Structure formats: C-alpha cells, structure tokens
Amino acid sequence: xxxxxxxxxxxxxxxxxxxxxxxxxxxVYELKGExxxxxxxxxxxxxxxxxxxxxxxxxxxxxxxEQWYYRRAMRQSEGSTEPLLPGVDVVEKPTQELRDALLLIxxxxxxxxxxVLMNVGLLWVTASxxxxxxxxxxxxxxxxxxxxxxRRLNKFHYLGILCCVAGISMVGSSSLLSGEGSVSTDVDPLxxxxxxxxxxxxxxxxxxxxxFEDYFLSELNMMPLKIVGYEGLxxxxxxxxxxxxxxxxxxxxxxxxLHENTLDTLHMxxxxxxxxxxxxxxxxxxxxxxxAGMSVTDNLGAIFRTVLETMRTLFVWIVDLILFYxxxxxxxxxxxxxxxxxxxxxxxxxxxxxxxYGRGNxxxxxxLVGAAAGDSIEAPPHADGPGAPAEAxxxxxxxxxxxxxxxxxxxxxxxxxxxxxxxxxxxTSYTAQFHPASHGAGT
Numbered sequence: 025x026x027x028x029x030x031x032x033x034x035x036x037x038x039x040x041x042x043x044x045x046x047x048x049x050x051x052v053y054e055l056k057g058e059x060x061x062x063x064x065x066x067x068x069x070x071x072x073x074x075x076x077x078x079x080x081x082x083x084x085x086x087x088x089x090e091q092w093y094y095r096r097a098m099r100q101s102e103g104s105t106e107p108l109l110p111g112v113d114v115v116e117k118p119t120q121e122l123r124d125a126l127l128l129i130x131x132x133x134x135x136x137x138x139x140v141l142m143n144v145g146l147l148w149v150t151a152s153x154x155x156x157x158x159x160x161x162x163x164x165x166x167x168x169x170x171x172x173x174x175r176r177l178n179k180f181h182y183l184g185i186l187c188c189v190a191g192i193s194m195v196g197s198s199s200l201l202s203g204e205g206s207v208s209t210d211v212d213p214l215x216x217x218x219x220x221x222x223x224x225x226x227x228x229x230x231x232x233x234x235x236f237e238d239y240f241l242s243e244l245n246m247m248p249l250k251i252v253g254y255e256g257l258x259x260x261x262x263x264x265x266x267x268x269x270x271x272x273x274x275x276x277x278x279x280x281x282l283h284e285n286t287l288d289t290l291h292m293x294x295x296x297x298x299x300x301x302x303x304x305x306x307x308x309x310x311x312x313x314x315x316a317g318m319s320v321t322d323n324l325g326a327i328f329r330t331v332l333e334t335m336r337t338l339f340v341w342i343v344d345l346i347l348f349y350x351x352x353x354x355x356x357x358x359x360x361x362x363x364x365x366x367x368x369x370x371x372x373x374x375x376x377x378x379x380x381y382g383r384g385n386x387x388x389x390x391x392l393v394g395a396a397a398g399d400s401i402e403a404p405p406h407a408d409g410p411g412a413p414a415e416a417x418x419x420x421x422x423x424x425x426x427x428x429x430x431x432x433x434x435x436x437x438x439x440x441x442x443x444x445x446x447x448x449x450x451x452t453s454y455t456a457q458f459h460p461a462s463h464g465a466g467t
Contacts, residue, residue, distance in 0.1 A: 037316030057296030067279030079310025080256025134233030148219030184381025194370030
C-alpha cells in the first residue's frame with residue numbers, strides 16, 4: 025500500500041470517524057434552521073444521500089495521490105519485479121480505467137436506491153436501532169447467494185441467520201414499544217414501523233448490489249479507493265442531475281422521501297451555521313472512515329475489522345446515550361427506557377449471529393481450499409479422450425451470500441463505508457485469499 029498509517033491510528037480512525045458519520049447522519053435531522061417557510065427540522069434525506077456520495081467521491085484524489093506515491097516507489101525500487109500491491113494493477117491505462125468506471129454505474133444505482141431508503145427510514149428511528157436493523161442484509165444476501173450464485177450454506181450459516189432474525193425482531197420490537205424515534209419531534213408508531221421496513225428493504229437492495237458486483241465485476245482490476253471514488257462521483261451526478269430535480273416537482277410533504285425542496289435545503293444551510301458545519305464534518309468523516317477502514321483491513325485483516333465494526337455499533341449507542349443525558353440542552357441522542365434491555369439483548373444476539381456466521385465462512389473456506397487442492401492433484405479423465413486431462417473446475421464464489429451483520433467485507437464492498445453501520449460480504453474476501461489475481465480490487 026502506497027499511503028500507510030499505523031495499525032493504532034487506523035483502528036482509532038475507523039472507530040472515531042465511523043461513529044461520527046453514524047451519529048451525524050441522525051443528528052442533522054434533529055437540527056432546526058430557517059427555511060423558506062420558517063424554522064423547521066432539517067429533514068432532507070435525499071440531500072444527505074448527496075452529501076454521502078460527495079464524501080465517497082473525495083476518495084478519488086486520495087486514490088490518485090496513492091497512485092503517484094506508488095509510481096514514485098517503483099522508480100526508486102531500481103527495477104524490482106515485486107509488486108507493491110499484489111493483484112492490483114495500480115497504474116491503469118486511461119481507456120481501461122474509463123471502461124471500468126462506467127461499469128460501476130450499475131452497482132452505484134443499487135447503492136443509490138438503498139441509501140435513499142435508509143436515509144428516509146432514519147428519519148423515524150434512532151441511530152442505534154438503524155444500525156442494528158441493517159443486520160437484515162445477511163438474510164437477503166444469503167437468499168440471493170443461494171438463488172443466483174448457487175451457494176450452499178452450512179449449519180453455522182443457518183444458525184447465524186436464525187440469530188440475525190431473532191436479534192432484529194427484538195431490536196425492532198423494542199423500538200416500537202418504546203415509541204422513540206426522535207428527541208426533537210414526536211414520531212408516530214406507524215412511522216417507526218415504516219422506517220424499519222424501509223431500512224430492511226434497503227438491505228435487500230444492498231444485498232443485490234453485492235451479488236451483482238461479485239457476479240459481474242469479479243474481474244474488475246481497480247484500486248479500492250478508486251472504486252469508492254468513482255461510485256461516489258457517479259452517485260453524486262445522479263443525485264444532483266436526476267433525483268433532486270425530480271423530487272423538487274414530486275407531490276408530498278417536504279423531506280419525507282418523495283418531495284424535497286432543494287432551494288429550501290440550500291436556504292437552511294446558508295442561514296444555519298450548525299447545519300452547514302455538521303454536513304461538512306460528515307462529508308470529511310466519510311472520506312476519513314473509508315481510508316481508515318482500508319488501512320485496518322490492510323494491516324490487521326477483515327476478521328479484525330469485523331470486531332471493530334461491532335464495537336462501532338456499540339459506540340454509536342453509548343455516545344447517543346451520553347448526548348441525551350449529559351447534554352440535555354442539545355436535544356440530541358436517545359434515552360434509556362425499560363425496553364432498552366430488550367434492544368441490548370437483541371444486539372447481543374446479533375453479535376452472536378455474526379460470530380457464528382463467521383465460523384460458517386471459515387468452514388466453507390476450508391472446504392473450498394480442500395476441493396481446489398484435490399482438483400489440482402488428481403484430475404479425472406476427459407470425456408473426449410482416454411487419459412486426457414480435464415479442465416479444473418472453477419472454485420465457486422461465495423459472494424454476497426457470506427454477509428455478516430456487523431461487519432464490512434475485505435473485498436470491494438469493504439471500502440464503501442458511506443453511512444454503513446452493518447454491511448458487507450466476507451465471501452469475496454475469502455475468494456480473494458485463494459485467487460488474488462481474480463479479485464484485483466480486494467486486498
């Protein structure tokens with residue numbers, strides 16, 4: 025890796041910036057500012073999607089800086105043939121890079137739809153519930169993996185999924201029973217339910233994105249930060265050029281997912297320094313979180329990052345509680361109620377599901393390695409001729425089915441840290457370990 029930071033710095037950066045992005049995504053909805061029709065809450069989920077994609081696009085300059093650093097290191101290596109980034113062609117040809125960037129339009133559309141659903145859902149649920157509910161991605165990723173990638177799950181996978189369903193049910197029930205979705209506005213229980221449904225639907229779309237990437241883009245040979253950057257750039261263009269103008273003319277209440285007055289949004293930002301500050305910090309934190317997450321994966325591996333993402337979920341909840349009780353004048357965060365014990369139990373079961381599902385990934389990885397080794401040692405005679413060697417069967421790709429509810433993957437998706445609190449597919453990372461040449465974007 026051209027640009028490296030120490031393990032301690034990367035761990036601290038992932039936890040700090042990851043917590044900031046998660047909290048600020050909800051905090052900005054609690055802030056009020058002067059709009060065109062008076063003072064009201066900054067309920068602008070579509071604009072928050074735009075900010076998210078802008079933060080992702082900032083990874084592009086960092087990626088090109090890393091590429092320049094790599095080229096300089098190559099010149100100083102005096103002809104060494106050892107690549108600094110194994111499996112990744114850092115010095116891509118312009119035509120190839122343009123083609124690869126255009127291929128990213130399709131997963132970006134998936135990402136855009138999922139992000140819109142999540143941001144709208146976040147209007148009516150707390151940040152901790154939002155983060156935990158995203159564990160539903162594992163369920164849909166497993167279903168899509170079985171359906172489209174012909175993946176077979178083992179007993180650990182099924183047990184992990186069962187824990188995920190139980191944990192999400194407990195977290196969702198606690199949210200409905202407590203009736204808390206915002207500290208600055210009253211939220212109807214039906215809106216809380218709608219918010220959770222939208223978040224779950226977003227995870228279905230995001231699982232589809234991961235499946236699409238692993239099926240169609242497994243040969244994409246591009247630096248991870250460039251992938252994040254290009255998807256951010258494409259998403260930003262789609263938001264500014266298509267979704268925000270369309271939402272301006274759609275009917276409905278402003279900021280509830282259909283109609284959104286961008287002129288009112290800009291007026292609020294211009295006249296409310298607190299909102300503008302939160303948006304800028306959130307955008308920069310997204311960039312920092314992506315880079316820190318990449319560094320953690322490079323230095324310590326995907327499994328360790330899984331643990332950190334679990335801690336990040338807990339940190340978001342703890343900071344939310346601190347904001348509510350230590351700084352009540354801010355009217356931010358969330359309270360602890362009698363139903364919070366149910367949420368805590370659900371969170372523990374989700375973490376258990378993560379660990380169990382990870383064990384299933386390990387068992388699957390061992391079986392894939394054993395099968396690949398057996399095929400390479402002794403191949404059966406070819407049907408067209410006696411003694412003719414048969415072509416080695418390609419190793420099946422676990423892909424999006426191997427999703428973990430509190431984790432990010434070590435493959436391409438691990439770098440799309442956007443507002444992700446619970447996301448990822450470890451399948452790509454395992455495949456990349458055995459066939460690094462076929463997963464250039466992974467580490």
